[in-house]
Amino acid sequence: MVTDVMWTKYLLSALSVVALTATCGELQAQSVEWSTYNGDLAAQKFSPLKQITPQNVGNLAVAWRTHTGDVSSGGPPPAGMHNRPPASGPQADLPPTVWSATPLFVNDTVYLGTPFYRIFALEPDTGKVKWSYDTNAVLEALTQPDLKNRGVAYWQADAPDTSQACQKRIYIGTMDAKLHSVDADTGKPCADFGKGGVVDINQWNVENAKWPLSILQPPTVYKDFLFVGWAGKDWADAVDPPGTVFALDARTGALRWTFHALNPADAAKSGTANVWASMAVDRDRNLLFLPVSSPSPNFFGGNRLDAISLGTSVTALDVDTGKVVWSRQLVHHDIWDLDTNSAPTLIDIQKDGATIPALVQTSKQGFLYVLNRETGEPVYPIEERPFPASTVPGEKAAPTQPYVPLPKAVVGDKWPGVFGLADIVSFGYCSRTAATLRDEGRFTPPSLEGSLVYPGTIGGIEWGGGAVDPSTGTFVVNYSSAVQIYKLIPRADYDKAATAGGLETGGFFPMTGAPYGVQLTTFLNPLGMPCWKPPYGSIAAYDLKTGKQLWDVPFGQVQQYGFYMPESWGSITLGGPVITASGLIFIGASMDSMVRALDLATGKVLWKSLVAAPAVALPAVYEYKGKQYVVFAAGGNSILTPKVSDEIIAFALPN
Amino acid sequence: MVLASLGGLVVSIFNYFNPDSGIAGEPGTLLVIASTILLALFGMALGKLKPGFLRSFFIVSSILNIAGTSFAGYLLHSQTLVILMLVSLLGWILHVFRRRRAFA
Numbered sequence: 001m002v003t004d005v006m007w008t009k010y011l012l013s014a015l016s017v018v019a020l021t022a023t024c025g026e027l028q029a030q031s032v033e034w035s036t037y038n039g040d041l042a043a044q045k046f047s048p049l050k051q052i053t054p055q056n057v058g059n060l061a062v063a064w065r066t067h068t069g070d071v072s073s074g075g076p077p078p079a080g081m082h083n084r085p086p087a088s089g090p091q092a093d094l095p096p097t098v099w100s101a102t103p104l105f106v107n108d109t110v111y112l113g114t115p116f117y118r119i120f121a122l123e124p125d126t127g128k129v130k131w132s133y134d135t136n137a138v139l140e141a142l143t144q145p146d147l148k149n150r151g152v153a154y155w156q157a158d159a160p161d162t163s164q165a166c167q168k169r170i171y172i173g174t175m176d177a178k179l180h181s182v183d184a185d186t187g188k189p190c191a192d193f194g195k196g197g198v199v200d201i202n203q204w205n206v207e208n209a210k211w212p213l214s215i216l217q218p219p220t221v222y223k224d225f226l227f228v229g230w231a232g233k234d235w236a237d238a239v240d241p242p243g244t245v246f247a248l249d250a251r252t253g254a255l256r257w258t259f260h261a262l263n264p265a266d267a268a269k270s271g272t273a274n275v276w277a278s279m280a281v282d283r284d285r286n287l288l289f290l291p292v293s294s295p296s297p298n299f300f301g302g303n304r305l306d307a308i309s310l311g312t313s314v315t316a317l318d319v320d321t322g323k324v325v326w327s328r329q330l331v332h333h334d335i336w337d338l339d340t341n342s343a344p345t346l347i348d349i350q351k352d353g354a355t356i357p358a359l360v361q362t363s364k365q366g367f368l369y370v371l372n373r374e375t376g377e378p379v380y381p382i383e384e385r386p387f388p389a390s391t392v393p394g395e396k397a398a399p400t401q402p403y404v405p406l407p408k409a410v411v412g413d414k415w416p417g418v419f420g421l422a423d424i425v426s427f428g429y430c431s432r433t434a435a436t437l438r439d440e441g442r443f444t445p446p447s448l449e450g451s452l453v454y455p456g457t458i459g460g461i462e463w464g465g466g467a468v469d470p471s472t473g474t475f476v477v478n479y480s481s482a483v484q485i486y487k488l489i490p491r492a493d494y495d496k497a498a499t500a501g502g503l504e505t506g507g508f509f510p511m512t513g514a515p516y517g518v519q520l521t522t523f524l525n526p527l528g529m530p531c532w533k534p535p536y537g538s539i540a541a542y543d544l545k546t547g548k549q550l551w552d553v554p555f556g557q558v559q560q561y562g563f564y565m566p567e568s569w570g571s572i573t574l575g576g577p578v579i580t581a582s583g584l585i586f587i588g589a590s591m592d593s594m595v596r597a598l599d600l601a602t603g604k605v606l607w608k609s610l611v612a613a614p615a616v617a618l619p620a621v622y623e624y625k626g627k628q629y630v631v632f633a634a635g636g637n638s639i640l641t642p643k644v645s646d647e648i649i650a651f652a653l654p655n
Numbered sequence: 656m657v658l659a660s661l662g663g664l665v666v667s668i669f670n671y672f673n674p675d676s677g678i679a680g681e682p683g684t685l686l687v688i689a690s691t692i693l694l695a696l697f698g699m700a701l702g703k704l705k706p707g708f709l710r711s712f713f714i715v716s717s718i719l720n721i722a723g724t725s726f727a728g729y730l731l732h733s734q735t736l737v738i739l740m741l742v743s744l745l746g747w748i749l750h751v752f753r754r755r756r757a758f759a
Binding site for chain 1: 674675677678681682683684686727730731732
């Protein structure tokens with residue numbers, strides 16, 4: 001029975017959504033759906049829902065859970081696995097799975113992509129499967145060490161004709177570069193899309209095509225465009241396919257335009273600078289924002305000493321033409337693999353009495369770049385500061401790098417120092433090793449003796465990026481504090497060791513074609529303990545109106561051999577937060593396989609629940625039949641822990 | 656002490672095979688399975704041994720086992736195991752001091 005009080009609550013809730021929408025224009029999430037990877041095209045990761053509050057979140061319970069069956073820990077294929085081509089011959093082991101898919105809730109359905117490249121359509125209140133679609137993709141680690149998927153994308157016609165199929169569509173990519181389009185209501189392929197519902201993105205992989213362009217991140221959908229970036233095989237070669245983004249017609253799959261990150265001269269001697277993460281769209285300004293990754297080879301730039309201006313940048317394109325409107329390079333001459341790795345969050349900032357159309361670009365290097373999204377100019381000053389020179393023959397590190405004093409970086413300029421406990425239990429291994437390494441703080445170049453790199457390619461901040469409450473300008477981001485060692489190995493020595501068979505393990509990567517291979521390791525003692533002081537992962541909040549940090553607390557728990565380490569140590573984190581209008585943060589991301597709700601005002605954990613594996617994707621928040629749900633894909637990632645799963649789990653308040 | 660350690664064993668075996676325990680299949684869970692088995696054996700041996708070196712050895716081993724298993728249970732977030740180890744400690748105290756009074 002709907003009481004007067006309930007009606008009043010509904011009315012107030014509806015009014016608040018309307019008010020927020022009026023305040024924030026097109027940037028604001030328009031409904032209680034979660035229709036894109038980041039919740040909305042502005043990548044705010046914000047839900048206007050208020051049913052679950054800091055006061056009642058402790059009552060959250062499992063509403064439903066479903067297992068897709070699409071999971072591998074690296075062993076033989078599961079018995080009765082659905083039909084698909086064998087991986088490198090009969091009965092070959094499957095690669096492990098990494099599942100970073102944000103579920104979508106749209107069209108009254110929860111949609112998921114899986115690391116076996118299947119689409120699932122689920123009932124939003126029960127998790128029952130409405131339909132599933134199998135791409136029959138080859139399950140081989142063609143470019144990545146694991147089978148990966150970050151979800152699916154949704155498109156619908158402006159005025160859907162219900163008498164025709166494929167007026168609403170779901171898209172999923174595969175590691176072998178196929179983009180599939182299916183009807184969102186039935187799961188049947190859309191025959192008018194490419195050939196029989198499939199576009200082979202690899203048809204445009206025409207330069208240095210050493211591997212297929214893996215479509216692991218779902219396309220970004222706006223108007224009738226699909227914006228498609230891709231992932232590749234890093235660290236293997238000096239020269240790789242040059243970075244591109246393709247704009248396709250959402251109905252036919254026809255190519256509308258192509259963005260090239262490298263000019264032809266650079267493309268001949270380098271590669272990548274691709275866009276493997278999600279993108280953002282400013283509807284009002286018709287701009288598409290790309291997080292552009294670093295060029296190859298990733299740890300030596302002697303063969304690409306000319307400035308590659310779009311490498312490791314955030315770049316704005318005109319939606320309709322793909323022309324560059326502006327670009328800001330975040331790392332000059334990147335030799336640390338500091339890919340720009342998440343969609344920038346678009347937010348209008350009230351500052352000094354003016355409204356600034358801004359974006360916040362998070363980064364592996366731990367800086368939050370707050371830029372005017374019309375021009376790319378900094379909202380808070382960015383300084384060019386000098387950093388150490390390279391000592392490697394043939395290399396020339398950039399003499400200066402962009403440095404962001406405000407907002408305060410999530411990680412410091414110096415690594416945290418040797419962790420006494422890790423040093424004692426390893427009989428001084430950590431301090432002895434640190435003394436042999438080159439360490440001159442942030443942006444210490446890779447070296448022949450080995451360099452302490454902090455933050456390294458793990459980050460800092462990973463692909464989850466940050467979330468913002470548009471009504472207050474509070475920005476929240478989780479991050480890791482990880483120290484890595486980059487050691488370049490002269491080609492002759494590397495090849496000799498490779499021939500002798502000593503480089504299969506230990507973090508060796510050839511960078512074939514460069515004068516050096518690389519050994520990249522995380523700075524651990526022989527027992528596997530981090531050699532640097534905790535916390536290893538935290539979550540922080542900022543006031544974007546002032547740039548000031550509001551709070552910064554350790555987040556998650558390390559779990560090793562089943563033992564949980566102290567909460568003050570935090571956990572390396574992968575995956576990002578979402579914010580709700582009621583003042584809550586929902587996030588998985590930690591290696592202890594917990595999902596949590598935090599108080600937006602303080603960062604205090606208000607609720608947590610164990611799931612089957614670390615939830616390394618963004619959760620989705622939606623409302624269906626008057627009930628608010630928070631859904632996590634608990635898939636795991638081998639960077640955190642070997643634990644993987646195929647669990648999709650929804651939480652809601654009890655009736 | 657024997658009953659509490661057997662209870663700890665059951666709880667730990669359950670945790671090892673229960674995917675919702677958070678410590679299923681983990682080496683740390685195997686460790687407490689082994690330590691609770693040992694503690695049960697120590698407890699049974701203590702009931703039969705007369706004063707002497709061997710009994711003293713088992714008394715010291717038992718208390719170290721209880722302390723270690725309790726700490727492991729704490730780190731594994733297995734509150735039930737920690738409580739059972741406290742019960743086990745109570746049994747150990749009763750056994751040691753009752754025997755002392757009996758032999759005084």
